[in-house]
Amino acid sequence: MDSEALLSSSYTSGQISFSGLGSGTDFASMVDKLVQLERRHMARLEIWKAEWETKKTGLQELNAKLLSLRTNLQNINTMSKFLVKDAESTDQNVLSATADDKAQVGTHRIEVNQLAQAHILAGTTTQTSTKTDITGSTAQLFDYSYAGGSTISISVPAGTTLEGLRNLINTDPDNPGVRASIIKTGDNAHILQLRGMDLGEGKDVTIAATTTVSGYGTDDFITSQTAQNSQIKVDGYPPGADWIERSTNTISDLLEGVTISLRDIGTVTLNIAVDEEAVKDNVREFVDQVNEVRSKIKELTQVVGESRGSILTGNYGIQMVDSRLKSILAVKGLGFDVDNDVFSSLGMVGITTDSAEGSPSFGLLKLDEEILDHALKNRPDELAQLFAADYIGTSNSSDFRYYSSVNGVTKAGEYTVKYTVSGGVVTSATINGNPADISDTDEITGRSGNPEAGLAVKIDNLADGTFEGKVFLKLGKATEMADALKDLTSTSTGPLHIIKDNYKDITESIDRKIEYEERRVERYEQDLRDRFARLEALLKYYDSLGESINSQLGQLKSDSSK
Known part of the structure; x- marks a missing residue:
């Protein structure tokens, strides 16, 4: 076999591999080492990409905290x-109540004389079944009015x-607010009930004299419940x-800021107070949530020692x-005045930044x-404004006053x-x-x-x-x-x-470089394997040739000795 044939049969059939038998050299290991060296640049790219991915993850974590x-x-x-306020009734069976921030703290005595009711008519005509024919063979009219309409x-x-x-009344598109029902009063005994759907005096259901349905005219109903208003006294008034x-x-x-739900007749004491613990929880939550963000920023940006920084x-x-x-x-609230407002900055209500170097909470609130506690007990409304004022307007002049602003347009702040x-x-x-617009002779906009x-x-x-x-148009710190x-x-x-x-663009660019390197190293490895396969085949050929020559020389020696 000539050298070309030997080379061809040694490395072109199937996947290239090296046995080392032909030369005694481990070419496979040599190729792996050379490829490994060639992949160093790719490894650096992978490390670089990981750094950018870590930065991107850090930004995502911070964004989630925000x-x-x-x-x-x-x-x-x-x-x-x-500003959470509670309204507590001494008898929930008589009335319950809720309060918002406008409710004045205090105690009220409330007497309930009667509840508001809807008007109810009960028919006096009894039918043995709900399926009983009430009109016979002739069409009739059922006419009524509601609330004087x-x-x-x-x-x-x-x-x-x-x-x-019943169904005709309830499904009538012109029904002004009357609900018809069938009441079973006993065995084989059913009556028609008509109920006004609104509470209060004057919301009466009236059967018209023009009704022709027998047994359901003006004189065939009685009032089982009178339409009436609720009646109450507050602190003995009126x-x-x-x-x-x-x-x-x-x-x-x-009562401003208070919603009362009447349930029964009776007298109760209604206590309205600030829920101090709920308000303090709101402040604590504010501090804790801000510190969550600050801690994440510290984690991402702190410098360790004298020179080594964090990922961002x-x-x-x-x-x-x-x-x-x-x-x-750190600064005073938008629209707050240090001279006229009780509280104009967070430091005035006990929220400051830990500035002690070496403290575990350094830089946190x-x-x-x-x-x-002192601020909450003595000036709860002013405390609430510092956190939650929602464009509250005031003026320091007796010549003019704040009138209104446009939500989403007018900026909070101090205006001369x-x-x-x-x-x-x-x-x-x-x-x-x-320059401002003048309208109605006494308004500036x-x-x-x-x-x-x-x-x-x-004006x-x-x-x-x-x-x-x-x-001054105030905006609380929470809203700001x-x-x-x-x-x-x-x-x-x-x-x-x-x-x-931007980081995403960078990592995508690195990905493209890594893909290029992958292809380049693959080509490089293939080229090495081709070259070393040829080399091993050639060495194998020469080894075989040497063995043949040695054999022939041996034969010559043997012949000459005879």
Whole structure:
């Protein structure tokens, strides 16, 4: 066999492999080592990719913490959510009540004389079955009115049963609010009942004289329940035989911020108080949730020793988040005035930052419960405003007052208002130095394009002259931070999302490089195997050739010795 044939038969059939038998050299191990060396660049790419993936995961974890914080802040970002108040009745069987942040703390004595009721008519005509024909062979009319309204006329076909009349009343599209029912009063005894669906005096059901259904006319019903208002007294008022009346048993306009549910006749004491423990839980939750975010930022960015940083040390997106949140926590609230507001910053209610180097909680918020307790017991409303004011407007001037603002348009903050009056008419006005619109001679409104857009101020002093003062539009810390988090976690403009997308692009680019390296190393390995296969085949050929020559030489020696 010639050398070319030997080489071809040694490495071109099937998968290339090296036995080492032909040369005594382990070419397979040599190839593996060379390929391993060639893969070093790919290994570096894998490590690089893992670093970026870790950074991306860190941003995702921080973003999740921010979203969780925002959700929790939204649970306390209004006065009614934050300032929890209880209304406790001494007899829940007579009445129960709930209170919101507008309820005044105190005690009230409430006397219930009667409950509001709906009007009910009961028929006096008894049918042995609900299937009994009540019209015979001729169509009839059933006419009635409700609450003093116009007459409702229902055409009742021939052969209609008691059950059919009930259904005609209830399914009539012109039904003004009357429910018909069948009452079984005994064996083979059924009557028709008509009930007004509204409580209160004057909500009467009246059968019209034009009704022709026999046994169901004006004189065939009795009043089983009178339509009436509820009657109550609050703290002995009104005196004597007079009563406060409502056409409902659920009363929300008697005491501001209190909803009362009447259940029975009787007298109770209603105690309204701040649920101090619930409010403190809201503050504690605020501190804990903020610290969750701060701890994650510390974990991702802290520097260990003098030089070694964490995976996201120096990341500008995290720095933006950290700086924004720290600013909100440190400065006075938007629209708060240090001179006129009892509390204008979190430090005034016991929330500060641990600045002790080496402390396990260094950089985190800490809460002084004693200061919080004092604030809650003495100024609960002002405490609640610091956290949950939802664009509450005030003025420091006796010449004008805050009137209104436009939700989502007017920005919270402090505004300087200046106006001039001549001849009893406002001739010019500015808000924060910007020209303002004047309407109805006594109202100033901020123009669009400025933070004060939509801010309306009511003028009380129309004496000739120039007047100046301030309007404050307050936004609590919970709402301010929730709004900031909405921007920071935006999936389109949020800094963390933008950076995360950038990291994604980088890792995808690395993936493409790794794929290229995979193909290059595969080609390199294949080339090595081809070359070493040829080398082994060649060496095997020469070994065989040497053996043949040695054999021939041996034969010659043998022949010459004969």
